Amino acid sequence: MRKTDVQAIVTYIKTTSGCTICGYNSDPTKLDFHHREDTDRKFCIGDFRCSQVGDINKLFDEIDKCIILCRVCHNIWEAGLRRGVL
Numbered sequence: 001m002r003k004t005d006v007q008a009i010v011t012y013i014k015t016t017s018g019c020t021i022c023g024y025n026s027d028p029t030k031l032d033f034h035h036r037e038d039t040d041r042k043f044c045i046g047d048f049r050c051s052q053v054g055d056i057n058k059l060f061d062e063i064d065k066c067i068i069l070c071r072v073c074h075n076i077w078e079a080g081l082r083r084g085v086l
């Protein structure tokens with residue numbers, strides 16, 4: 001599977017799901033996958049490189065551990081975590 005195919009899948013998931021908090025989905029480059037705090041993070045979704053077709057399942061497993069947040073909500077979320085309110 002080519003890198004561009006993986007990016008297309010990731011972009012599709014971002015735009016169809018949108019930000020978990022505010023629903024923003026206009027620009028997938030402003031949406032990030034954020035690992036939920038109770039999950040076992042193996043890699044960053046953005047760093048994923050697919051060397052075999054079967055590897056795509058590893059990507060989906062990892063995406064299952066994430067919520068999608070826009071940049072604004074991500075900043076607020078991280079700040080909340082640091083203050084211990086989340």
Ligand SMILES: [Zn+2]
Nearest residue numbers: 019022070073
């Ligand atoms: Zn948002």
